[in-house]
Amino acid sequence: MNKPIDNHDNEHHPYVDNPGSPLPPKEGHVSQGRFERVLRDGHFAVTSEIAPPDSVDADEVYRRAALFDGAVDAINATDGSGANCHMSSVAVCALLSHIGYSPILQISCRDKNRIAIQGDILGAAAMGVCNVLALTGDDVSSGDHPEAKPVFDLDSVSLLTTIKTMREESRFLSGRKLDLAPKVFAGSSINPFVPPIESRVLQLRKKVEAGAEFIQSQYCFDMDILKSMMKRAVDMGLTEKAFILPGVGTLASAKTAKWLRSNVPGVHIPDSIVKRLEGAEKQKAEGQKICVELMQQVKEIEGVSGVHVMAYRQEEFVTEMVDASGVLDGRKAWAPTGWVDTART
Amino acid sequence: MYSLRRFASKHSKAYEVVYKFVEPPILASLTWLNKVAGDRFDKPITWMEKHTKGALFDCQMCGNCVLSKTGMTCPMNCPKTIRNGPCGGVRANGNCEVKPEMKCVWVEAWGGASKMRNPQEIELVQFAVDRSHQGSSAWIRLAKERDKEKQDRKQAAIAEDVS
Numbered sequence: 001m002n003k004p005i006d007n008h009d010n011e012h013h014p015y016v017d018n019p020g021s022p023l024p025p026k027e028g029h030v031s032q033g034r035f036e037r038v039l040r041d042g043h044f045a046v047t048s049e050i051a052p053p054d055s056v057d058a059d060e061v062y063r064r065a066a067l068f069d070g071a072v073d074a075i076n077a078t079d080g081s082g083a084n085c086h087m088s089s090v091a092v093c094a095l096l097s098h099i100g101y102s103p104i105l106q107i108s109c110r111d112k113n114r115i116a117i118q119g120d121i122l123g124a125a126a127m128g129v130c131n132v133l134a135l136t137g138d139d140v141s142s143g144d145h146p147e148a149k150p151v152f153d154l155d156s157v158s159l160l161t162t163i164k165t166m167r168e169e170s171r172f173l174s175g176r177k178l179d180l181a182p183k184v185f186a187g188s189s190i191n192p193f194v195p196p197i198e199s200r201v202l203q204l205r206k207k208v209e210a211g212a213e214f215i216q217s218q219y220c221f222d223m224d225i226l227k228s229m230m231k232r233a234v235d236m237g238l239t240e241k242a243f244i245l246p247g248v249g250t251l252a253s254a255k256t257a258k259w260l261r262s263n264v265p266g267v268h269i270p271d272s273i274v275k276r277l278e279g280a281e282k283q284k285a286e287g288q289k290i291c292v293e294l295m296q297q298v299k300e301i302e303g304v305s306g307v308h309v310m311a312y313r314q315e316e317f318v319t320e321m322v323d324a325s326g327v328l329d330g331r332k333a334w335a336p337t338g339w340v341d342t343a344r345t
Numbered sequence: 346m347y348s349l350r351r352f353a354s355k356h357s358k359a360y361e362v363v364y365k366f367v368e369p370p371i372l373a374s375l376t377w378l379n380k381v382a383g384d385r386f387d388k389p390i391t392w393m394e395k396h397t398k399g400a401l402f403d404c405q406m407c408g409n410c411v412l413s414k415t416g417m418t419c420p421m422n423c424p425k426t427i428r429n430g431p432c433g434g435v436r437a438n439g440n441c442e443v444k445p446e447m448k449c450v451w452v453e454a455w456g457g458a459s460k461m462r463n464p465q466e467i468e469l470v471q472f473a474v475d476r477s478h479q480g481s482s483a484w485i486r487l488a489k490e491r492d493k494e495k496q497d498r499k500q501a502a503i504a505e506d507v508s
Contacts, residue, residue, distance in 0.1 A: 110425075114473070136425055136432045139443040150425070157429035158473035191433030199455040202468050206429055210470045218433050265434040265442035 019100025019336050020128050022183075030167065030213065031185040033130025034102040034334055035074035039214065039243045044299055044327055045306030047104065047216065047245060048318050049076035052087035061087070061095050065103075067315045069335035071322035074131060076216070076308070079106040082264075083143025090124050097128035100336040104187065105129050108137030113153035114162065118172055121163060125182030133187045133216065134159035142265075156188050157210045164211035186211050191218035192229040193268035201232040207242075214243040216308040221249075221269045221290075223297055230303050239303035246301075247308040248294040250317065251287040254278040288314070288321055295325040350403040350422070351448065357417040357457035364413060375488035391482040408478025408486065414466040416457020421474075423450040428471040430454070 022032030029036055038045045048068050053060040065075055077092035093103040105124050107117060121132065136156045140148045154162065162173055163186045170181040188207045192200045204215065220226050226246055233239055251257045251269070254277035261269040273290065280286035291309070298307050307327060311318050322328060353360055378386055391406075398404030398419075402412060405421035411428070412419060420428055424443035430451030434442030439452045458467035478486070 136427055138434065139424055141443055152425045152427070153476070154473045155425065155427040155429055156432075157470055161470065161472055189433060191435075194433065194435040194437065195439040195449070196431070196435075196452050196455045203429070203431075206468060206470055210429075265436055266432075268437065 020098045022128065022130070031130040031183050033185060034100075035104065035131050036185040036213075038073045038333075039305055043073075043331060044329065045073045045243070045245065046071060046309060046322055046328060046333065047074045047076060047306065048072045048309045048311065048315070049078055050092070050315065051081065051312065052077055052089060052092045054086055056087075058095050061092050062099070064315065065096055065101055066335075068318055068333075069337075070332050071319040071328070072309075073306075073333045074102045074104050076104040076106055076133060079108040079135070079137070080111060080143070081106075081138070083110065083138045083140050083145065083148075085143075085145060090120050090127075090129075093124055093129045094127035097130070100334070102130060102334075104131040104133050105184075106133045106135055107159060108135045109152050109154045109156065109159055110137035110140065110150055113151055114173060117154065117159065118162065118166065121166060121182050121184065122178070125184055129184065131185045131187065131214075132163055133189065134163065134212070135189055157206055160186055160188055160207060160210040160212055185213055187214035187216060188212040189216050189218065191266050193218060193220070193222055193225050194266055197225065201229050201236065201238075204229075204233060205236060205238055208238050212242050214245065214305075216245045217247045219249045219267055219269070219310065220246045220294065220298065221273050223294075225268075226298070227301055230301050234303040239305075243305035244303060245306040245308045246298045246304060247310055248291055248298060249310040249312075250291045250314045250321070251277060252314065253283040253287070256287075284314075288317055292321050292325045295321070295327050299325075299327050346400065346403050347447070349401060350419070351453065353402055354416055354418045354453040354457035358460045358462075360417045361413065361461050364417075371484060372488045372491055375485055376492045379485070379488065379492070387482065387485055390485060391480075394482050394484050406480050407474050408481040408483050409474040410483035410487075411471060414458075414469065414471070416454040416459070416461060416467060418450055418454035418457050420450060420454065426474070427451065428473060 023034065023037065025032055029040060035045070050064040068075060075096060077089040079089040080086060089106050093105045096103040107120065112120065134156045140146055140150045163184060165171065165173060166178065167181050167184060170178045172178065190200060190204050190207070207215065233244065254274050257269050257274050257277055260267045276290065277283050277286055295307050298304055309318055309322065375390065395404065395406050402417065402419045403422050404419050407421045420426065420430065423430055424441065425432060431449050432442065435449045435452060436442065436445065439449055441447045441449045455467060458464050
C-alpha cells in the first residue's frame, strides 16, 4: 500500500499489489486512470465532489471519500471553491490517488499563474493523478479572503490548451522539453443555464476544441435548457469528442434553494422546483427525491455520458441516491475496500 | 466611458466598417514611420492609441488586441480578464458576477460579434495574453508583424524565382 507510485514502469506495480499504481496503458486512452476507462468502456459514469478539509488530517480526506464508495467513479477535489481557503486540491488528489481512487484535480486560474499551474500539473501527475478539470474560478470577492490578489493569468480555455500542450507535445508553454509528459485526462465545466444561453453550446465547442475530453456542468434543475443544448451538441458532433456529465444537486429546503439562486451567481433554479420543495412535508427528503429524478432524466438524454452529483453537506446521502436512481445499472464503482490506516494500527 | 464602450458593442457592425476602412492607412503609416524613424515615435503613438481606444472601448492596453474578434468589446474589462468568456457566473439579467451593476463583458461581446461580418471569429480559441506586452502599442506590433510577413513572402518569392 505504501509503495511509491512509479509512472515509468507499470510492471513493478501491478495494481493488484498497489491500487494506486497507474493502470496498464490502453490504446485510445490518454490517461492510465479508472475514470477515463469507465467512460471509454461505455458505462454511464457518476462523479461527485468533496470539499477539502480545513485541516491537515489526511484521514479526514479518506473519510469524506469513503462516503461515496461503490457509487462514484471519480471524485472532484475542489480548488478553493467559492474563493474560500481549504486544503489544496493537489494534496487531496495525491492522497486519494495513492489508495486507488480516481480523483479529478480541479485547477482554478484564480490563485496561480501559468508557472505555478504547470508545476502543479507535473507534480500531481507524478503523484498518480490522472484527471484534471480546468476552471477559471470564482472571483476572490466571493470568498473569505476578499483582500487577496486575483491572478487569472490563464482562463479555463487557455488552461486546457496548456494541458494539451504539455501532454501531447511534451513541453512547457515556453517550449522547454519535458522528460516525461503528464498523461492526464482533461476536462472543463459549462453552465448552459445562464446568459448568453444561445452561445453556450458554441463555448462548449470552444472548450472541446481546446482539449476538453470530459465536461461537467453547473447545477441542472432546468431539463428543457439542458435538453436543447444537448441536442445542439449532438448535432455538432461534440458528444463524439467529449464525455458530457451534467451536474445535479440536492437542495436541503426551499429556503436553501432561494438563497442559492439569489446569492450564488450562475445557479438557476426554476420556480417549479422551489414550489415543489415548499409543498413537501419533509423538504430535505423531497430535495433528495428531486435529485434522484434529475439523475434518471439526465441519463435518458441523448449524448450524455454520466452525471456529476453535487451534494454539499449531504455527501452521506450520495450513495443512497445513486442506488435509488439505478443509473449505474447494477454496476459497482471501484473503491479501495479493506483500506487500513497503517500509521495508526 | 462605460456607455461609450457599450455603444461600441451595440454598434459593432458600424465600428467594423470604420475599422476596416482606417486599419490599412494606419498600419501603412506606422510601417513607413518605423522605416524612416525607427522607434522614435513609439511613445507618442502608444499615447495616442491608449487615449483613442481608451475612450472608445475602455481599452486596458494589454498589447494583445482582439477587439475585432470579440464583437468590438475589450475582454480586459472582464474582472477575470477572461479571453474565452463568459464564465459560468453570469447573472440571470446578463450582468457580471463580480460587478453586479455592470453588463457582463462577454454577453456584450457575443452580442456584438453576432452582428459582425464574421460572427464566427469569436469562436476561435484565444490563448492567454502575453503579459509582457502590457502597456505597449498593439498597432505598432501589428504593423511590424504584417511588414515582416510581407518581407518573408517577398524573400520566399525571390528564392522561388532563383530556383
